Amino acid sequence: MNPQGDIRTAETVLALAPDAASRKAGSKLAAPGPWSGAGARAEGEGGRVGAVWGECSGSGSRPYRTVVDLSGEGGPGFNCSCPSRKFPCKHALGLLLLWVSGEAAVPVTRDDPPGWAGQWLDRRRQRAERAAAGPEAAAPATPADQEAARRRGERRAARITAGVTELEQRLADLLRGGLGSADGTGYGPWDETAARMVDAQAPGLAARVRELASVRGAGADWAGRLLEECALLHALNQGWLRLDELPEPLAATVRSRVGLTTDTAALLASAPPVRDHWLVLAQQDSDDGRLTTRRIWLHGRGSGRMALLLSFGAAGRAPELSLPVGLSIDADLVYYPAARPLRAALGTRHAPPAESPGPPPGGSVQAALSAYGEALRDDPWVDAWPVVLDGVVPVPDEEVNGWQLADAEGECALAVDPRLRDSQGLWRLASLSGGAPVTVFAEYGHGGTVPLAAWGPERTPRTAEGQEPIPL
Incomplete structure (x- = not known):
């Protein structure tokens, strides 16, 4: 399909917006005043527009x-x-709104776009061509190439094994000296150990070592949490050292947790896809100063499966993948190998986004506890698991000066992550509920519950617009 054919009206443009604020800001830029050099390029015999550009003051x-x-x-x-x-940002939305308003505002031409626009378009299409071609389109690997690749893999595995062995010794020294000795060591030894794991090409282990450093001395129960993290890290180390003895799904999980990645193009070319109507539940960005990570949560209407799409961008730049929250997409997903598959890659989209009939089926607080327990059974290193809670009420927890998501009867509750105690999203959820049960999509784990989106109470009329989840 050609997506351009589906973006013809202001409504289809606004459906691309990541949130209501972006829709409002983009609409304000849908006028010729702030724009200069705006244009669009027609392609092919049909004259379909393939690109739109402009400069906004x-x-x-x-x-x-x-x-x-x-x-x-x-x-x-x-x-x-x-x-x-x-x-997309408000400028991209405003530009598209200006374009769909008529050719007088954005003239269509068959000339090449300005150099700054053409360079980006060329790079994007080259990447798309490489991804579409897949590994099989590359020149056939010679025996020498295959041997070189095998040797590189063996060298990296050997470096990781050496790093794991060193880390095991570091954990043994820590426990031999007592966890109390870690309280006064500062961050230096941990940073050095993390750097050693990076040198061993095991970034997953480096991240877990840094987590140990953050737990040390933080809170009254820091020693217990530090011991738990050490035990999980020890289990991961032992899983790597005994990788050949593990069932393949668990071995794939260990490889992923250590830091070995699966090539997305190869995965899309080889793994069986799961086609479904996927409801976009939430989209969140995080920035560690070096990389912007976008997490997009999906729920399959037919399969009932959850999926997590990850997209990355350089520091200060938004990742390229963006899906409209609250809409449903008919698409293929391919899950990355794991004992408990969750992360997926987006394959072919078979139709433009459509309005969702409403929230996915939810479960009780007890069902959420069971879901997380089953995830832990298969992947002991999972921090949280996605759940849809039906009929819960956000209530203050006076004992810990925090919040809970309690069932309507008040018999069971999940503690909200204490780091969200004063977050705007939590107050937005409380305002939406008004004391009535709501449907909440959240991540639940050992650190508490993190609400990501919610649907209003059943007493609120659910129009087509009201079906959209409210981001938290």
Whole structure:
């Protein structure tokens, strides 16, 4: 399909917005005033528009350069020089709204776009061509290439094994000296150990070592939590050292937790897809100063399965993948190998996003506890698991000065992550509920519950717009 053919009206443009604030801000830019050099390029015999670009004046001395690619099979692509971490940003939305308003505002041409827009469009299409071709389109690997790849894999495995052995010794020294000795060591030894794991090409182990450093001395029960984290890290180390003895799904989980990645293009080319109508439950970005990570949660209407899409962008830049929250997409997903598959890669999209009939089926507080317990059984290192809670009420927990999500009868409750005690999202959830039961999509784990989206109480009329989850 050609996605451009589906983006013809203001409604279809606004459906791409990541949230209501972006829709409002984008609509304000849907006028010729702030734009200069706006244009669109027609492609092929039918004259379909393949790209739209323009420069939008802002608060700085230089205008923001915005370009949208409408020709890709996987959906529109966006690029803007603004610092926004929302994707698409308000400038991309405003530009598309201006374009669909008529050719007088954004003239259509068959000429090449400006150099800054053309360079990005060329790079994007080259990446798409490589991804579409897949590994099988590359030149056939010679025996020498295969041997070289095997040796590289063996060398990396040997480096990881050496790092794991060193880390096991570090944990043994820590426990031999007593956990109390860790309280006064500072971050230096932990940072050094983490750096050693990076040198061993085991970034997953490095991240867990840094987690140990953050637990040390934090809170009254830090020693117990430190012991738990040490036990999990020891189990992961032993899993790597005995990788050949593990069932393949668990071995895949260990490889992933250590830091070995699966090539997405190879996965899409080889693994069986799961086609479904996937409801986009939530989309959240996080930035560690070096990398922006986007997490998109999906629920399959037919399969009932949850899926997590990850997309990454350089520091200060939004990842390219963006899906409209609250809408449903008919698409193929391929799950990464794991003992408890959750992360997936997005494959072919068979139709444009459509309105969802409502929230997915929810469960009780007890069902959420069981779901997390089953996930832990298969993957002991999982921090949280996605759950849909039906008929819960956010209530204050005076004992710990926090919040809970309690069932309507008040018999069972899940503690909300204490780090969210004063978050706007939690107050937004309490306001939405007004003391009445609501449906909540959340991540539940050992650190507590993190609400990500919610649907209003059943007493609230659910129009087509009211079916959308409210981001938290």
